[in-house]
Amino acid sequence: MPTESTYPKIEIPNVDLWEFLFERKDKQFPDDKVIYTDPDTTRSYTxxxxxxxxxxxxxxxxxxxxxxxxxxxxxxxxxxxxxxxxxxxxxxxxxxxxxxxxxxxxxxxxxxxxxxxxxxxxxxxxxxxxxxxxxxxxxxxxxxxxxxxxxxxxxxxxxxxxxxxxxxxxxxxxxxxxDPKKDLAFLVYSSGTTGHPKGVMLSHENIVANTLMIKVAEGGNLSWKGGKDGRGDKILAFLPFYHIYGLTCLIHQSMYSGFELVVMPKFDLESFCRHIQTHRITFAYVVPPVVLMLGKSPLIDKYDLSSVRMLNSGAAPLTRDLVDAVYKRLKIPIKQGYGLSETSPTTHTQPWEDWNKTIGSVGRLLPNQTAKYMSADETEVPAGQTGELWIKGPNVFQGYLNNPEGTRNAKTEDGYFKTGDVGHQDEHGNFYITDRVKELIKYKGFQVPPAELEGLLAAHDNIDDVAVIGIYNKEQATEVPRAYVVPKKGVQATKETEKQIMDWLAAKVASHKRLRGGVKFVDEIPKSASGKILRRLLKERALAEEKKAEKAKL
CATH class of the missing domain: 3.40.50.980 (Rossmann fold)
Incomplete structure (x- = not known):
């Protein structure tokens, strides 16, 4: 049987975002409450x-x-x-x-x-x-x-x-x-394995629902008032507003709940620490590479981060080692969550009180949702067994713009979204994400489609054939793209050739799509009889190379 959320069901009002935020009768904070602050210019909006x-x-x-x-x-x-x-x-x-x-x-x-x-x-x-x-x-x-x-x-x-x-x-x-149920509020773009980004159609109802779901998930632990200075919780915002994680969890949550959002144009560790210290930040949404820095960087010792009561990490799984290292160093707890562009985004998060009880879990299913893990033949698997996560709820997107086939492949007739992520749930209702069905590379929360990079690299004069995979980089705590290249006859497989290919691609793509995993030269790309690249074999090769390199260091 599909798993229902253990949270009480909440009412999702049939209103658009404007009415939800600006014509509400239940707003508790005053109109002159500062919501958005630029810490560099001190410009702000109430x-x-x-x-x-x-x-x-x-x-x-x-x-x-x-x-x-x-x-x-x-x-x-x-x-x-x-x-x-x-x-x-x-x-x-x-x-x-x-x-x-x-x-x-x-x-x-x-x-x-x-x-x-x-x-x-x-x-x-x-x-x-x-x-x-x-x-x-x-x-x-x-x-x-x-x-x-x-x-x-x-x-x-x-x-x-x-x-x-x-x-x-x-x-x-x-x-x-x-019409809140039919009219779109946002078209966010999520990369697909076909190489072209897909327009994820999110209705007003989707974002209204997810904003209310997130409020329930935080369980009253965040407040618009109180604290030592009486100004309530302050959230540090560096997650990009062009990403659904930032759009909903930061922009909409702060406006709905009356939190002050201290807005950074982009992430920089020193600015991050300085703003926490100066503005007495109490909460932040982060990603694993930031957690890694908090655990290891000597820069951290220059700042007082004691005002932070909790961090919430998303975009990729966190290891216990990372969570423990930060808590041991800074006494800052870190809970985890999970979501996707197609789910507006948050579907799961750990309750504040459970952050250290189920490290590695993405937490509990948020209100008004149903979920199930499915086998490869699309039959449901029982708790404890591994399958692909399917989710249904008012936060699930309307479909992909101009892409009916993609929509049909992603959503079932009865409304379930096939996440493409593999995992399981335990007997206590905690969900775990362990792998991905899809071949997307996830670099610091950004999706990198291998086929897009392969399409570009295939046009390079010195490349005969190419395949791109994601490899895990421990230093950055994220996947990075790596290209396996069959060089043209007569082209030397040298460090200079590798650098030239990497620089050539870097000039053609956004920063998150660069070949941070490098270029490896091979004699041939493993493929199936139908010509499909066998990325699994390349991943196995990468793991073997990594183990060999580690042994050589000993």
């Missing part, structure tokens, strides 16, 4: 300021660009405290937000712009060149590229988002009503 800025932006979209229900606004920017107002202003106008990785090359961004049907693009000044190049490829005019952040375009060719509001006559515009 709840009321986010709401008013979002409305003005939404009116600007309607008056200047005739924004319609279902129009897509693309976001190509690092974390910025302007992002929430842009997000909900787009929703106010009936639109859909599609965030893109600011590390994307113009070609990668252009694919997302075209696939999503984006009508306009929001970026920051340092990213204008790539943004313009991508927009030109898909026919988005320059006047529909606008800026957020503190830097303005001195040429005045590109407007700042603040100039898209405060227009005379916009008072006549009203909020566009949407």
């Amino acid at each position: 709840y009321a300021q986010v709401r008013s800025t979002a409305i003005e932006f939404g009116k600007g979209l309607k008056s200047q660009w005739e924004w319609k229900r279902g129009d897509v606004l693309a976001l190509y920017t690092p974390n910025c405290i302007d992002t929430p107002a842009i997000t909900w202003g787009t929703h106010w106008a009936g639109g859909i937000l599609s965030p893109a990785n600011p590390g994307y090359t113009p070609d990668e961004l252009a694919f997302q712009l075209k696939d999503s049907g984006a009508k306009a693009l929001v970026t920051q000044k340092p990213f204008l060149k790539s943004a313009c190049e991508a927009a030109a490829k898909v026919g988005i005019p320059e006047e529909r590229i606008i800026l957020i952040g503190d830097q303005r375009d001195e040429t005045a060719r590109f407007k700042h988002f603040t100039s898209l509001k405060n227009l005379a006559g916009t008072a006549r515009y009203r909020r566009t009503k949407v």
Whole structure:
């Protein structure tokens, strides 16, 4: 029998995100509560300021660009405290937000712009060149590229988002009503093994449901008030807002629950520690590579991190060694969670009180969900046995944009999402994720499709054949992409050739897709009779090479 969540069922209101956040009757914190803070500039937004800025932006979209229900606004920017107002202003106008990785090359961004049907693009000044190049490829005019952040375009060719509001006559515009169950709030892009990213369609109901589910999961341990300074819990936000982990767990949770979010544009260990010390951060969502640094880096000793009451790690499994090392050093507990873009994202997390009882587990199934582990022939396996995790609930996505076949393969007729992750549950209802059915490489929470890298590398003049796999890097506590290359006849398999291939690819892809696992030269790529690359054999080879190297060190 499928496993039902052990949490009491919660009511998911039939409202869109605007009504959920800004027209609620149960808000406990005041309108002047500071929600988003930029620690470098001290610029901030209160709840009321986010709401008013979002409305003005939404009116600007309607008056200047005739924004319609279902129009897509693309976001190509690092974390910025302007992002929430842009997000909900787009929703106010009936639109859909599609965030893109600011590390994307113009070609990668252009694919997302075209696939999503984006009508306009929001970026920051340092990213204008790539943004313009991508927009030109898909026919988005320059006047529909606008800026957020503190830097303005001195040429005045590109407007700042603040100039898209405060227009005379916009008072006549009203909020566009949407259907929470059917209308999309977000189009986030998740890489597929076919090489092209897939547009994950998330409805307003999906995000409303997951925001409420996360609140239940934290079990009242986080508060908008109280603490030594009376300002409540403060969450440090470095996880990217263009990723569903950051979108829901950071942006939406903070606005719904009244937490202050101290926003970093990107992760940097020294800034991370300094902000914790300066702002007395109490909670942060992290990923295993950050946990590794907290356990090992000598930099940590320069800072007082004692205000942190809990860390929540996601994106990849954590080992007991890592959790124990951090607790022994800093007395900071770390619980784990699990989720996917297709589930909005959080489906499981460890309760605060259980963080050290089931290390290695991703915790319990959150409210209003059903889950089961399935065998290769799609029959359910009992507790304790290994299978692929399938999940059903109000947080499960609507499908993949423009990809009915992908949707059919991922979702069953009765609503289960096939996660592609393998694991089991124990007799106490704790879930474990141990492997992946899918061949995606997971680098620090980012998905890297091997087929995409293989497609690019195959075009290299010095490469005859190629296969890409993920190998685990202990120093970084993450998988990294490695290419196995059959060189063209006459090409020397040297360190110089390896570096040339790595540098060549690095210029063509986003940072997380680089060959951090290096290049290995081989005589042939193992393949099945039908021509499919046998990555399993390459993984076995990589493990054997690693063991041999470790023996050589002894």
